[in-house]
Amino acid sequence: MREILSEQILRQNRLVFDRMIGHRFVAHIRADRLPQPVFERYLVFERAFADTAISICSFATARAETIVQKRWLIGVLDSLTNRKMAYFEKAFAARGIDPDAYDTDIHEVGDFRDGMLAIARDGGYLDTIAAMFAVDWMYWTWSKAASVGTISDPLLKEWVELHTSDAFAAQARWLKKELDRLGETLDAPERQRLSAVFGKAQALEIAFHDAPYLCPEKTAMLPGGGGDIRQLA
Numbered sequence: 153m154r155e156i157l158s159e160q161i162l163r164q165n166r167l168v169f170d171r172m173i174g175h176r177f178v179a180h181i182r183a184d185r186l187p188q189p190v191f192e193r194y195l196v197f198e199r200a201f202a203d204t205a206i207s208i209c210s211f212a213t214a215r216a217e218t219i220v221q222k223r224w225l226i227g228v229l230d231s232l233t234n235r236k237m238a239y240f241e242k243a244f245a246a247r248g249i250d251p252d253a254y255d256t257d258i259h260e261v262g263d264f265r266d267g268m269l270a271i272a273r274d275g276g277y278l279d280t281i282a283a284m285f286a287v288d289w290m291y292w293t294w295s296k297a298a299s300v301g302t303i304s305d306p307l308l309k310e311w312v313e314l315h316t317s318d319a320f321a322a323q324a325r326w327l328k329k330e331l332d333r334l335g336e337t338l339d340a341p342e343r344q345r346l347s348a349v350f351g352k353a354q355a356l357e358i359a360f361h362d363a364p365y366l367c368p369e370k371t372a373m374l375p376g377g378g379g380d381i382r383q384l385a
């Protein structure tokens with residue numbers, strides 16, 4: 153019998169997946185010592201990515217063949233556009249974060265946005281599903297591990313809980329099932345191509361999570377600005 157596609161993909165990308173799950177951003181959260189400026193910078197990059205995720209999911213919705221698929225993906229779009237965006241608005245207000253003070257065009261963030269968008273724009277329905285599975289399965293996995301320990305920052309705790317919620321778990325599982333169901337009809341090169349999409353998304357994620365450690369705010373370059381994050385990393 154043929155291997156289940158998601159199992160093949162996870163097996164073939166074990167190294168890069170484990171590298172992402174073991175990223176210092178995740179390690180810092182699990183140790184309850186994520187530096188505050190790193191979290192705030194990350195949130196600004198995440199807010200920018202949420203916009204991209206809406207576009208990616210829209211490509212999948214447009215290419216989906218059945219109303220069952222479309223209905224599910226529209227649910228994802230609704231949660232992204234409403235629930236997720238509401239979180240960012242609340243977090244930015246609570247922390248006094250001005251997103252315009254941050255450079256979201258740095259290459260690690262821009263590469264993630266452009267790379268993920270290119271997969272959705274240039275690939276077929278399943279390419280997008282494979283990319284969404286990559287990023288959601290990865291977030292669900294590390295968030296479950298992190299939620300076992302103490303997270304003192306209530307906004308960070310809420311962020312992790314967004315990714316351990318039943319709704320998010322159902323989203324990750326739906327993507328896996330979709331991949332497994334349609335994967336049964338694919339030939340070996342096509343399955344290999346989707347596995348490469350998954351690996352590409354993980355590599356882009358690793359660089360994306362490096363970014364909040366690397367880049368000082370725009371204000372840090374001004375006299376009396378915020379200082380260089382490199383000292384904290």
Ligand SMILES: Cc1ncc(C[n+]2csc(CCO)c2C)c(N)n1
Binds near residue numbers: 201205209232287
């Ligand atoms: C950098 C980054 N990667 C993955 C997720 C997980 N995630 C939660 S909702 C959503 C869009 C719909 O699937 C995604 C990808 C994230 N938040 N940020």
